[in-house]
Amino acid sequence: GESVGLHLPTLSVQEGDNSIINCAYSNSASDYFIWYKQESGKGPQFIIDIRSNMDKRQGQRVTVLLNKTVKHLSLQIAATQPGDSAVYFCGIDSWGKLQFGAGTQVVVTP
């Protein structure tokens, strides 16, 4: 299975700056990757996804990069806003089962 962190690292970013959140995975058979945002007390909210046959995908203010060679993906958020403050998780699909990475707490400061 995927590694699961025992604590959440925190990324503090100034409003208007870009954020980069990273995720490492271990299963080379993983073929579908999803980034989620989770606010306190709520379920995960879909942000963007990418399949293993791609290395980059862009959405509105977000970009996901996938490096299968080193089993790493990242989420870039452009012009981070206060509403982006949340915990971000990567979801990794292996054989139709979704598991989550450790997560990163993003704190946007004015």
Next chain:
Amino acid sequence: GAVVSQHPSRVICKSGTSVKIECRSLDFQATTMFWYRQFPKQSLMLMATSNEGSKATYEQGVEKDKFLINHASLTLSTLTVTSAHPEDSSFYICSASRAETAMNYGYTFGSGTRLTVV
């Protein structure tokens, strides 16, 4: 869009009692449903995978007799925490998936259930 309804959102129960959590896909048929548990400041941990009409598959370390999963229809899965103890207090989240195409799966999450065992 796809919507998954999870109920209740919060529940407090006494130690030794059982609690049932429901997960419903409202506008689609979920071929598979997943149950996760999340402790404070931690990631979501997959507990089990259930397919309609068959027994759930539990992840290593998850007691199947403790966490009973029933997936009786394509729109409803239930998780029953039996003989709950304070250490079972957690945030439980369900997810429903469907095969949209041969190469793409959609996962939709419920809003979670905060279980507190006293």
